[in-house]
Amino acid sequence: MTNNKRSAQDQFVSPDYYQIDDLLQEEHILVRASIRDWVKREVSPIIEDYTERAECPIHLFRxxxxxxxxxxxxPEEYGCxxxxxxxxxxxxxxxxxxDSGIRSMASVQGSLVMYPIYRYGSEEMKRKYLPLLAKGELVGCFGLTEPDHGSNPNGMLTNIKDAGDHYILNGSKMxxxxxxIADIAVVWAKxxxxAIRGLIVEKGMAGFKTPVIHGKWSLRASITGELVFEDVKVPKANVFQAIKGLKGPLSCLSKARYGISWGAVGAAMDCYDSALRYxxxxxxxGKPIGQFQLTQKKLAEMITEITKAQLLAWRLGTLANDGKASPAQISMAKRNNVLMALEVAREARQIHGGMGITNEYPIMRHMMNLETVLTYEGTHDIHLLITGLDVTGLNAFS
Ligand SMILES: Cc1cc2nc3c(=O)[nH]c(=O)nc-3n(C[C@H](O)[C@H](O)[C@H](O)COP(=O)(O)OP(=O)(O)OC[C@H]3O[C@@H](n4cnc5c(N)ncnc54)[C@H](O)[C@@H]3O)c2cc1C
Structure with a gap:
């Protein structure tokens, strides 16, 4: 299913105002070229239509x-x-x-499902799930948020009770x-x-349901739902033995938030590139709108903010490679880069005038998506409080 919209033709040219490519290795440039090609070929031609229909392009998983x-x-030994x-x-x-929804499909699978299995799961779990998840033959989801516990997951009500050779799981996630569409769910329960424990719940287990959440105006190409557990029997072998407490889910979120700090830059670059061309x-x-000083101010500020965010992401990446990226540093990058992207999208929308609200251009879709990205994986304000706690040593949460 393709369309003839301008957004479907995808003329994207990546901005690199500070020659950040010089900081990358050949491997990074090759990876980028292959993913960029794939996005141009497989995502751009269909994404506006899937977004309009609020349908997830499930075929992209594989x-x-x-x-x-x-x-x-x-690691490669598990097919990764x-x-x-x-x-x-x-x-x-x-x-x-x-599209942020496509990135979300990959982020959740890699950072929130595969990472905890790799880090906290038994060898048997790793061999059973990781190669299939890496191929997209199995789809996973991550259940932390509850209807009454979002920013404060420590208050969760979902719970497991020991019943001899298995646990009984009750509660719900939102x-x-x-x-x-998930075959397995990594679920956090008390x-x-x-103590917060992590466990794997499989599709088809009696008492486990996954209703869809409808009516989203954001991340429309990503499917979102609930997890409902009514006396679900979970084998003891499905519980992570290597972790107890909130640091389990938080470590996964750090991994995903790191990816979001890069991802948001991608959405901003797309909006800037489209606005520059327009x-x-x-x-x-009688002249191109780019010749007016007010348009130039918008574009100059957009590329300045994108460049700062690119440098932040790159430096965070080098710290992460050395195992030195702290959760607070990741919070700062996620918070800064997502708001930056949202503001770039808003300015790009203005440059496109009325056309900016249509799906002829990717702007409005990115803008709506970024409203979710600003809120999930820790809201904008929660990340500010994490930085506040880090610099003062004083905890605003308690
Ligand atoms: C499309 C989408 C996909 C998602 N995917 C997942 C997923 O796969 N798995 C998962 O577990 N969760 C997921 N989430 C949930 C997401 O992480 C939560 O929405 C987020 O953590 C915020 O929780 P909440 O919505 O309950 O808002 P609340 O926590 O109720 O926050 C509401 C407002 O209050 C503010 N606030 C809360 N506490 C404080 C405080 N102490 N000080 C100041 N302000 C405060 C917040 O910043 C926010 O502005 C997803 C959310 C969306 C929208």
């Missing part, structure tokens, strides 16, 4: 596996990419340049990316001592 976008920085953190970031940037083509008062 392709995401083929291009190495699912768990790219996890074995790449460094900068390659992982670049993959997220290129996917989100196409806003779960991929849940209605045990009888009140500003040279659109004639008003």
């Amino acid at each position: 392709q995401l596996g083929e291009i190495g976008a699912l768990g790219p920085s996890l 990419g074995g790449m460094d953190e900068i390659s992982y970031g670049i993959i997220m940037q290129e996917l989100e340049r196409g 806003w779960i990316t991929n849940s209605p 045990d009888e001592e009140g 500003s040279k083509e659109r004639i008003q008062f």
Whole structure:
């Protein structure tokens, strides 16, 4: 299913105002070229239509596996990419340049499902799930948020009770990316001592349901649902033994937030690129609108902010490669780069005038998507409080 809209033709040219490419290795440039090609070929021609219909292009899962976008920085021995953190970031940037929903499909699978299985799962779990998840033959989701516990997951009510050779799981999760199409769910629940535990729930287990959440005006090409558990029998072998407490889910979120800090730059680059092109083509008062100082101010500020965000992401990537990127540093990059992208999208929308609200151009879709990105994986304000806690040592949450 393709369309003839201008957005479907995808003339994207990547901005690199500070020659940041010089900081990348050949491997990074190659990865970027292959993902960019795939996005131009497989995502751009269909994404506006899927977004309009609020339908998830599920067929892309296997392709995401083929291009190495699912768990790219996890080890090759489990069928994953074995790449460094900068390659992982670049993959997220290129996917989100196409659409935040497509990046979300890959982020959830790689960072929120595969990563905890790799980090906290038994050898048997790793061998059973990781190769299939890496290929996109299995789809996973991550259940942390609950109807009454979003920013404060520690208050979760979902719980497991020991029943001899298995646990009984009860509760519900809300806003779960991929849940209605997922084969497995990594779920966080409290045990009888009140400790948060991670476990794998499989589709088809009795008492487990995944209703779809309808009516989203954001991330429309990504499917979102609930997870409902009514006395679900979960084998003990499905529970992560290597982790207890909130640091389990938070470590996964750090991995995903790192990817988002790169991904948001991709969405911003797409909006800027479209606005720059439009500003040279659109004639008003006898000249291109790009010749007016007010349009130039918008474009100059957009490329300045994109360049700062690119440098932040790159430096965070080098820290992550050395195992030194702290959760607070990741929070700062996620928060800065997502708001930057949203503001770039808003300015780009103005440059496109009335055309900016249509799906002839990618702007409005990115803008609507970025409203979710600003909120999920820790809201904009929660990340500010994390930075505040880090610099003052004083906890605003308690
Ligand atoms: C499309 C989509 C997909 C998602 N996918 C997933 C997923 O796959 N898995 C998953 O587990 N979750 C997922 N989420 C959930 C997401 O992470 C939560 O929406 C987010 O953490 C915020 O929780 P909330 O919506 O309950 O908002 P709330 O926590 O109720 O926050 C509402 C407002 O209050 C503010 N606030 C809260 N506490 C404080 C405070 N202490 N100080 C100041 N302000 C505060 C927040 O910043 C926010 O502005 C998804 C959400 C969306 C929209």
